[in-house]
Amino acid sequence: MYALRHLRLQSARHLRSSYAAAATTKHMLPRQPARVLIGDGSTWDKYQVQDVYSRSSSTATEPVKPQTPLQELVSAAKPYAQLMRIDRPIGTYLLFWPCAWSIALSADAGCWPDLTMLGLFGTGALIMRGAGCTINDLWDKDIDAKVERTRLRPLASGQISQFDAIVFLSAQLSLGLLVLVQLNWQSILLGASSLGLVITYPLMKRVTYWPQLVLGMAFNWGALLGWCATQGSVNLAACLPLYLSGVCWTIVYDTIYAHQDKLDDLQIGVKSTALRFGENTKAWLSGFTAAMLTGLSAAGWACDQTVPYYAAVGVVGAHLVQQIYSLNIDNPSDCAKKFLSNHKVGLILFLGIVLGTLLKSDETKKQRQSSLTTSTASSYVPALPQKQEVIS
Secondary structure: OHHHHHHHHHHHHHHHHHHHHHHHHHHHOOOOOOOOOOOOOOHHHHHHHHHHHHHHHHOOOOOOOOOOHHHHHHHHHHHHHHHOOOOOOHHHHHHHHHHHHHHHHOOOOOOOOOHHHHHHHHHHHHHHHHHHHHHHHHHOHHHHOOOOOOOOOHHHHOOOOHHHHHHHHHHHHHHHHHHHOOOOHHHHHHHHOOHHHHHHHHHHOOOOOOHHHHHHHHHOOHHHHHHHHHHOOOOHHHHHHHHHHHHHHHHHHHHHHHHHHHHHHHHHOOOOHHHHHHHHHHHHHHHHHHHHHHHHHHHHHHOOOOHHHHHHHHHHHHHHHHHHHOOOOOOHHHHHHHHHOHHHHHHHHHHHHHHHHHHHHHHHHHHHHHHHHHHHHHHOOOOOOOOOOOOO
């Protein structure tokens, strides 16, 4: 009996120890997060979510493998690439198109736009858009942390320190200056004068409901700079209406963009044209679209543009009208879709300018021939009939 009792006690102890070990192992296993915030939907955010799962599943089963130098470099560069929004190129496109419009409009009749200038301005747009994003995130670090769409940005989430971001910004501005000095001295002065708008724009949302106006003034500076870079001066008759058209266009697409964050902006106290226009957004955007089309027509008239240009302006107008008519300001995904479609607006107008300029050569020849014919006809004076002499 004593031996049987001793055997039962040992079995009970063994079972208790097995349950304890199982419980300990269960608590040691990584927990899968029930919900992971995606942030602003960028590619790097998806990589971060995948890293959360991969680290949690591989830590308990496999030893951590040391990274190669290339992998370490890529991992270190990811936050900086996200900081300059290199995975979201729409901002670079929207900054580049006014420059391309101006360069194409300044081309001689029958000629293609200067490809070297287009390449320089494309590189500058990529660099300076990234610098603008860095400046914006430095100003809005605390605000971004409170907005769900932006809370995973590198500065807001703590992936990059403020000092590292400032050093990175210095490198970006240095590269931008390197591109700028390839232009003539008039363009260097004109380009440098836009830096004040780039720096102060993020502050405008704290003091006015019109930060999109300041953004438009900064983003469309290339409409003045492109012509100056190719011609050595700014033709105000063509460039000023082109610049104002670009400002109106920026107000349209960035107001649509701002409607994505209007609920968070109300809670934080940030201002925007989306909050200013409210339920009357479509009426306001229609007015700015009409002003944009008027300015584009005036710029084309000043440059003696031809039918393809005005056809492109008409297509741009139809695109914007459809965009505004079908817009759902209370649907963030629809606002994002409409905002991204503005890349097509810039491309359509650029193609219209190029084709219109190429066609200008034939029309110019016809006008010259008709003017020569008219001048020759007007200068022809029929000879007076001479009186016959009478010989007596």
